[in-house]
Amino acid sequence: MPRGTGTAMPAPRLPRLLRQSTTTMSYHQFLLFAGAAIILAYWLPRFVSGREPAASALLILAGGLCALVLPEDPPLFRPIADPEWWEILSEMAVIVALFATGLRLDVVRPFARWGVTWRLLAVAMPLTIGAIALTGLAAGFPLASALLLGAVLAPTDPVLAGDVQVGPPTEGGEHPVRFALTTEAGLNDGLAFPFVYLALAAIAGLTMTEAGEWLAYDLVYRILAGTAAGAGVGWLLGQMVFRWPAGNALSATGSGVLALAGVFVSYGLAELIHGYGFIACFVAGLVFRRIERDHAFHGDLHLFNLAIEHALTAVLLLMVGAALGTYAADVRLVHVAIATALVFAIRPLIGWVSLAGTALPPRERFVTAAFGVRGIGSLYYLAFAAGMAPVAMLADLWLVVLVTIALSAAVHGLSAGAVLAGIRADEEPGPAA
Structure with a gap:
């Protein structure tokens, strides 16, 4: 205070642009932690095996540590209260992965190759939904929430299971196990949607008339509409990329962004006509690949899609770990028990039974x-269901799903190397097989 004055000088203030709220600091700290975690998750496994399957589990673990060290949890860590970004990011990751999954398949004929896939979709998937729903009922979930849990956990993942699926376009090596797991993951993400809608209808109070409408509209029309939209977009995009105009085809540009454009168009068109966009994306990639099947441009598209897919997945896995860290005190034995039952008992047993009578040898049948x-x-x-209806025991549903994903990433990711070693000797020789 200057001499001769009776008032204190105001404390110096930082310029407005240099001041940051606690929330902003937490966000920037999350970016720092997320970037470092992704680098380490992909780098550290190289010291052990030279593979990346452990990256999924490491990313989830890093997300959990992130939630513990940040001074304030960003809303992104709390899907129960703020599911919007979870829905947006996961939707984008899934549709990109589904188009890429269809693009990777080298050989789709004879159609007898799909026999195992249809067993997994038509037999194993509904039985799995029913078994999870019964497990949820036994754990105290209301019927509609138990059915929703079954529908939500029914689809297998086209991203995290990449290590046991088919390789990039024209690489070959499409062993029946790889082919079955790839095509199952490509289709069951969309085929789970009717059961999600059935659970939402049950929450609202399903009548017999509405059940008939669900059967005709949600189960039949929307599957067919999604398939038609995907096939149409895949064929048209293939003509535009490879054949029109004949002397100056787009494929000569090597621009991988066309794959993302195909994802957007197929998904958007299917949703516009009320079809299932997830099915459309897989079918679009599958049909697009049939146009000039062995063209090198498919490899460019695959690499572009793969980069987007891995980036989104890494962020989502960090979010899964961060959410588990945030809600760690709320995780109960019942949540872990349901996840354990699905990973170690429900899926393996139902999958084994559904594949009875197929040509798969016992070892390959077990792996599938x-x-x-x-x-x-x-x-x-x-996240989609949470935004559509007031779901009973929503917090418990989120905790079961988060624990299941973490458990599946750890168990399947760490065992993928041994599984690959077991089936590698039986790989098919190449795409012309």
Whole structure:
């Protein structure tokens, strides 16, 4: 205070642009932690095995540590209260992955190759939904919430199971186990949607008339509409990229962004006509690949899609770990028990039974049954349902899903190397097989 004055000088203040709220600091700290965690998760496994499957589990673990060290949890860590970003990010990750999954398949004929896939979709998936729903009822969930839990956890993941699925376009090596797991993951993300809508209808009070409408509209029309939209977009995009105009085809540009454009168009068109966009994206990638099947441009598109897919998945896995860290005190034994039952008992047993009578040898039949990896699709479905209806025991549903994804990433990710070693000797020789 200057001499001769009776008032204190005001304390110096930082310029407005240099002041940051606690929330902003937490956000920037999250960015720092997330970037470092992703680098380490992909780098550290190289010291052990030279593979990346452990990255999924490491990212979830890093997310949990992030929630513990940040002074304030960002809303992104709390899907129960703020599911919007979870729905948006997981939706984008799934549709990109589904188009890429269809694009990777080298050989789709003879159609007898799909026999195992149809067993997994038509037999194993509904039985899995029913078994999870019964488990949820036994754990005290209301009927509608138990059914929603079954529908949400039914789809296998086209991203996290990539290590046991088919490789990039034209690489070959499409062993029947790889083919079955790839095509199952490509289709069941969309086929779970009717059961999610059935659970939402049950929450609102399903009548017999509405049940008939669900059967005709949600189960039949929307599947067919999604399939038609995807096939149409895939064929048209293939003509525009490879054949029109004949002397100056887009494929000569090597621009991978066309894959993302195909994802957006197929998904948007299917949703516009009330079809299932997830099915449309997989079918669009599958049909697009049939146009000039062995063209090198498919590899460019695959690499572009893969980069987006991995980036989104890494962020989502960090969010899963961060949410588990945030809600750690709320996780109960019942949540862990349901997740454990699905990963170690429900999927392997139902998968094994559903594949009875197929040509798969016992070892390959077991691998196909056991590797029902749960992941990003489950996050999307639950976030979607939470925004559509007041779901009873929503917090418990989120905790079961988060624990299941973490458990599946750890168990399936760490065992993928041994599984690959077991089936590698039987790989098919290449795409012309």
